[in-house]
Amino acid sequence: MGTSLDAATSAGQLSAELLGAMAYGELSAFGRLSLDSREAPTLHDRSVLAKIAVGAYGNFALLSDRLWEIGVDPEHAMLPFQRSFDHFHERTKPGDWFESVMKAYVIDTVSSDFYRAVSMFLDSTTQHFVERVASPDQATEVLRVLLNRALADDPRLASRLALWGRRLVGEALTQAQRVGVEHPVLGPALKNTPDARAAVKTLTAELAAKHARRMTGLGLTA
Structure with missing residues (x-):
């Protein structure tokens, strides 16, 4: 009985941490993309990036609603991730429009891969919800x-x-490792093992391989 209760508590904490990280990521993306759109070379490009920003805010709203549904205050769920996420974006400020688009693409795809990998260890309802929000979509x-x-x-x-893409993915993978290790509920769940560092290291290698394939598709070297 105690083991089942502990497992349920751990699963609930994992859901809250994952959704909190995703929510703050989407809120950050909304603000970042809204600003980046101003540097677009054409009004069409500006409207395209603005539309993607609106989509990020829509995802943030969905995640916030879901957190309330499971009894978690979205602000409390996001706060543990605010500092590290903000520092990441401070370290990776784009130099121009083209670097902004590359950053949006790399962060969108790598974070989606990370969130979906973690969600595989959650209940089916949460897993399907994360898949819905984090799967590559029209914006990607x-x-x-x-x-x-x-x-x-x-x-x-x-x-x-x-x-620039190599720098971004290096920073993104370091960020993923930091999130997994600093938030102990997330790390071990990735591979169902108590060794969070080993689990996160394995996952980041998988994320790097997927990123390399996407860069190859663009004709770039990862």
Whole structure:
């Protein structure tokens, strides 16, 4: 009885931590993309990034509602992640529009992979919810198209964006490791083992491999 209760408590904590991390990530994305849209070279591109920002806020609202449903104050769930997420974005400020689009693409895809990997150890309802929010969607494809177009228009961007992409994914994977280790409910759950550091190391290797395939698809080296 006690073991079942402990397991249920742990699962509930994992759900709250994961949803809290996702919620703050989406709220941050909304603010970041709204600002980045102002640097767009055309009004069309500006409207495209603004629309993606609105989608991020929509995801934030969905996550907040879900947290209330499971009895967790969204602000309390997000606060433990605020400092590290904000520091990450301070360290990875884009230099121009093209770097902004690359950052949005890399962060969107890598974080989605991370959240879905963690959700596999949750109850089916939460797992399906995370899959719905974190799965690649139209925004991901739009960002990929923007990058492909930019690279086709100016092939000289390839080396710079490849280098920027490598820096971003390095920072993103370090962030994923930090989240897994600093939030002990998340780390061990990844591989159902008490060794959080080993679990997170394995996951980050998987995330890096997926990122490399996406960069190859763009004609860039990861």
